Amino acid sequence: MGTPLPTSAAGLLPVREYLLVGLTAAAVTFLLTGLVRVVAIRLGAVANPRARDVHVTPVPRMGGLAMYAGVLAAMLLAHQLPVLRVAYTYSWAPWAVVLAGLLITLVGAIDDRFELDSLTKLAGQVTAAGILVLFGVQWLAFWVPWDGLNGSYGSVLVLGPSQGALLTMLLTVTMVNAMNFVDGLDGLAAGIGFIAAAATCAFSLGLLDQRNGDAHLYPPALISAALAGACLGFLPHNFNPAKIFMGDSGSMLIGLMLAAASTSQAGDLNYSVADPRDLIALLTPLIVVAAVLFVPLLDLVMAIIRRTRKGLSIGSADKMHLHHRFLEIGHSQRRAVLLIYLWAGLLAFGAVALAFAPVEVVVFGVAAGLLLALGVSAVPRLKAARAAARGN
Numbered sequence: 001m002g003t004p005l006p007t008s009a010a011g012l013l014p015v016r017e018y019l020l021v022g023l024t025a026a027a028v029t030f031l032l033t034g035l036v037r038v039v040a041i042r043l044g045a046v047a048n049p050r051a052r053d054v055h056v057t058p059v060p061r062m063g064g065l066a067m068y069a070g071v072l073a074a075m076l077l078a079h080q081l082p083v084l085r086v087a088y089t090y091s092w093a094p095w096a097v098v099l100a101g102l103l104i105t106l107v108g109a110i111d112d113r114f115e116l117d118s119l120t121k122l123a124g125q126v127t128a129a130g131i132l133v134l135f136g137v138q139w140l141a142f143w144v145p146w147d148g149l150n151g152s153y154g155s156v157l158v159l160g161p162s163q164g165a166l167l168t169m170l171l172t173v174t175m176v177n178a179m180n181f182v183d184g185l186d187g188l189a190a191g192i193g194f195i196a197a198a199a200t201c202a203f204s205l206g207l208l209d210q211r212n213g214d215a216h217l218y219p220p221a222l223i224s225a226a227l228a229g230a231c232l233g234f235l236p237h238n239f240n241p242a243k244i245f246m247g248d249s250g251s252m253l254i255g256l257m258l259a260a261a262s263t264s265q266a267g268d269l270n271y272s273v274a275d276p277r278d279l280i281a282l283l284t285p286l287i288v289v290a291a292v293l294f295v296p297l298l299d300l301v302m303a304i305i306r307r308t309r310k311g312l313s314i315g316s317a318d319k320m321h322l323h324h325r326f327l328e329i330g331h332s333q334r335r336a337v338l339l340i341y342l343w344a345g346l347l348a349f350g351a352v353a354l355a356f357a358p359v360e361v362v363v364f365g366v367a368a369g370l371l372l373a374l375g376v377s378a379v380p381r382l383k384a385a386r387a388a389a390r391g392n
Contacts, residue, residue: 013209014083018201018225021074021084025229029070033237036066037244045113047245059242062112064249067230068105071257072098074226087218093264096135097223097257104128104176104256108249122173125252129172132260138168139266172259175286179255180248186240186333191341193254194231196285199348200224200261203284206356207265220265227257240333258285284351288344329380342373 040046040060048058075098078084088094107124110116132138141158159167183189204221208214231254237243246254262282280287350366 012083012213013205015205017078017081017083018205018221020081021078021222022225022229022232024077025070025074025226026233027070028073029066029230029233030236032066032069033063033234033244036063037237039065040112040244043113045109045247047247059245061245061247062109062249063234063238063244063246064105064108064112064251064253067234067246067250068101068253070230070233071101071226071253074229075222078222078226084218084222086215087222090215091219091264092135093137093219093260094222096132096137097260099135100128100131100256100260101253103131104252105249108247108252112247112249121248125173125176126169128176128256129169129259132172132256132263133165133168137260137264138164139171139263140164141266142167168259168263171263171286172256175259176252176255178286178290179258180251183246183251185337185340186242187235187238187337188340189246189251189254190231190235190238191337192288192344193258194228194235195341195344195348196258196288197224197228197231197254197261199284199288199352200258200265201228202349203282203352203355204261204265206352217265220261223257223261223264227254227261240337262286280351280354284348287351288348329377339373339377342376343370346370346373 037060040062043062045060045062046058047061075094078094079088104124107116107121107128111121139159141156179189179193182192201221201224204217204224208217208221211217234246234250238246262285266282346366346369350362350369353362353365
């Protein structure tokens with residue numbers, strides 16, 4: 001059952017408190033982003049258009065500083081709320097996120113201004129992941145689809161301290177770089193971060209309800225609520241046409257916090273029963289980002305093959321990536337981003353629902369939604385084909 005809450009709070013889901021935390025992060029981020037934009041322009045942290053970029057005018061970046069300020073304000077507020085203070089009593093995860101988030105945001109901000117080399121950035125990412133591990137935020141066990149006993153499907157692989165630390169750091173660095181790669185269209189990374197964080201928070205609240213307020217489940221809900229608020233507060237400034245980019249300071253912060261929320265939650269699942277649905281819901285952020293990255297990663301592999309055949313450098317820029325494909329089909333930037341939101345939302349909340357609802361219902365709902373998304377994605381091409389047919 002885990003550690004129960006004090007009797008005054010037991011049995012009550014602190015939805016209002018988490019909502020207040022998220023709104024605080026959103027308000028602080030929204031209000032400070034304008035100031036950060038001015039500072040970024042004065043410091044010269046500006047993204048100049050390149051051949052592969054969609055934006056055509058210089059845009060300041062470093063928006064992650066405002067997002068971190070929003071997260072910090074939300075975390076400090078939670079510490080002052082009696083109901084949420086238990087998140088700090090039974091776990092070091094919130095403080096780990098504050099410290100590791102500060103480090104990775106500063107590394108990202110320096111990169112936004114001076115464009116650090118990849119090894120330096122990787123060192124910063126590994127150090128931030130190491131801070132999480134030092135504060136006890138790490139995987140303790142992992143479900144695997146073999147060696148099932150008594151008719152159960154799969155079993156639980158219990159990890160040693162070094163194995164858990166290595167897995168945690170690997171997943172954290174992977175998530176950080178994946179979110180960095182996603183940040184290619186106005187509002188895309190912020191929206192994906194909000195969706196993944198909101199789904200993670202919903203999963204945490206569902207577990208809290210099932211376990212009558214197990215105090216160990218408060219930190220992942222707090223981390224994801226603060227992140228969701230920060231992403232939401234940044235979106236008005238970042239949605240097309242973007243007034244500011246979050247830069248590496250923002251995208252890496254999102255990746256770190258999503259990894260921390262999932263990892264802190266992983267340490268408190270009930271491992272007495274091997275249930276693959278819990279693992280699917282637990283890895284919601286990674287599933288969502290992997291799904292969003294699938295097409296561009298496929299594009300990347302094809303681009304390498306294409307450039308190699310032509311005798312060009314692998315790093316040569318072209319316009320064959322995901323957002324370019326959407327624009328080529330006929331979608332605007334805004335519509336392309338909204339379509340990706342739709343895909344991400346279906347996968348994120350579908351994965352969470354899988355842990356609490358009948359499998360058949362979830363699969364049917366997600367499949368229907370994906371068919372709808374496919375249809376909407378193909379509308380411009382279908383219209384063009386009809387127009388061409390009429391012309392002939």
